[in-house]
Amino acid sequence: MKQYILGIESSCDETSVAVYDYTDNKLLSNIVSSQISTHTKYGGVMPEIASRLHIEKINYVIKEALYEANLTFNDLSAIAVTSGPGLIGALHVGLQAAKTLALALDIPLLSVHHLVGHIYANSFEQELKFPCLAVVVSGGHTELVYMKEEYSFEIIGTTQDDAIGESYDKVARVMGLGYPGGPKIDKASKDGSPTYSLPKPHTEGKYNVSYSGLKTAVINLIHNKEQKGEEIRVNDMCASFQARAVGMIVEKVVAAIDEYDVKQVIVAGGVAANSYLRKEIKEKLNAKNPDIEVGLPPLWCCGDNAAMIAKASAYLFKNKMYASLDLGVNPNWSIEEL
Ligand code: KG4
Ligand code: ZN
Numbered sequence: 001m002k003q004y005i006l007g008i009e010s011s012c013d014e015t016s017v018a019v020y021d022y023t024d025n026k027l028l029s030n031i032v033s034s035q036i037s038t039h040t041k042y043g044g045v046m047p048e049i050a051s052r053l054h055i056e057k058i059n060y061v062i063k064e065a066l067y068e069a070n071l072t073f074n075d076l077s078a079i080a081v082t083s084g085p086g087l088i089g090a091l092h093v094g095l096q097a098a099k100t101l102a103l104a105l106d107i108p109l110l111s112v113h114h115l116v117g118h119i120y121a122n123s124f125e126q127e128l129k130f131p132c133l134a135v136v137v138s139g140g141h142t143e144l145v146y147m148k149e150e151y152s153f154e155i156i157g158t159t160q161d162d163a164i165g166e167s168y169d170k171v172a173r174v175m176g177l178g179y180p181g182g183p184k185i186d187k188a189s190k191d192g193s194p195t196y197s198l199p200k201p202h203t204e205g206k207y208n209v210s211y212s213g214l215k216t217a218v219i220n221l222i223h224n225k226e227q228k229g230e231e232i233r234v235n236d237m238c239a240s241f242q243a244r245a246v247g248m249i250v251e252k253v254v255a256a257i258d259e260y261d262v263k264q265v266i267v268a269g270g271v272a273a274n275s276y277l278r279k280e281i282k283e284k285l286n287a288k289n290p291d292i293e294v295g296l297p298p299l300w301c302c303g304d305n306a307a308m309i310a311k312a313s314a315y316l317f318k319n320k321m322y323a324s325l326d327l328g329v330n331p332n333w334s335i336e337e338l
Contacts, residue, residue, distance in 0.1 A: 003077035007310025010094030011086025011114050013045045015057040019069035020310035028069035030307035033057045040179050051089030080110040080313030084330030091329035110313040111323035118268035120312035121301040129264040138269030139165035153335045157207025165271045167211035185238045192235025194243035207252045246277045266295040273302035
């Protein structure tokens with residue numbers, strides 16, 4: 001009999017449910033109900049509003065995912081859910097729905113780390129090859145994760161302050177580009193050149209990055225120009241910020257492959273959709289060592305979604321690593337604590 005996993009993701013501002021055919025390794029549905037239009041009014045994600053919207057949407061999204069997969073509840077073999085890291089109230093909604101389904105259907109519950117989901121999103125494009133270096137770049141995290149083997153995670157570098165996606169969002173906000181800022185800066189940069197001079201932040205540790213100083217430098221430069229009544233070339237400012245933001249992480253990845261003998265480098269998280277990062281990381285790594293494969297997640301699977309959660313749960317399902325029904329959320333769960 002075929003086995004199907006239903007995945008649920010609600011860690012931030014997308015309510016998402018997917019159905020994954022575990023037997024044939026095929027995604028059957030991936031419904032994403034985004035709250036972005038609501039949060040845009042506030043210039044960022046409002047946690048309390050996010051939880052309420054998840055509550056309103058979750059049951060419909062579950063129904064739709066099953067409908068699109070042409071399955072019923074009784075066809076399911078396991079429920080996978082993001083139990084952290086993320087917004088506490090938002091995570092609770094997905095987890096409670098998952099626990100209720102696992103209890104009622106008497107099938108296993110699988111607890112998935114959100115960033116592991118982002119990493120395994122790559123395997124919709126190509127299988128992961130170990131040892132592997134995962135470049136995790138999202139709105140909440142920026143980490144270089146060394147994976148010696150399947151489901152083993154060692155953080156070898158991290159941000160000392162803001163996450164890269166967070167800095168994109170903050171810089172875009174100052175420039176009045178709206179939320180989320182990443183795609184807006186990505187687009188504007190295409191019509192600009194990195195002509196503004198921005199500082200290169202100092203970091204401790206070989207593979208750490210820092211984004212707060214860069215963000216402050218952009219804000220100060222903009223205020224300075226405004227005070228002098230000088231015009232700000234928005235596209236050039238975006239391109240200058242992006243060149244530094246992406247340049248910094250790519251430089252660390254290039255350095256890390258000297259020390260870590262990896263077969264593959266993969267990019268994961270919302271910022272993996274960034275066109276400049278996708279181009280730069282391929283070019284710089286190929287120039288340094290053409291034997292290392294560079295993997296990028298498909299664009300549809302870069303932002304938060306449940307397909308990546310269901311996909312990442314396959315390893316847990318295979319190894320019968322089931323969660324207990326008293327599972328709670330873990331908003332600050334580190335990927336090293338699996
Ligand atoms: O992974 P994700 O959807 O949510 C978290 O887990 O945080 O990442 C969202 C982040 C936001 O900061 C958003 O601005 C950024 O990813 N992002 C981008 C692009 N698309 C989304 N950043 C840069 N360029 C993009 N094209
Ligand atoms: Zn995410």
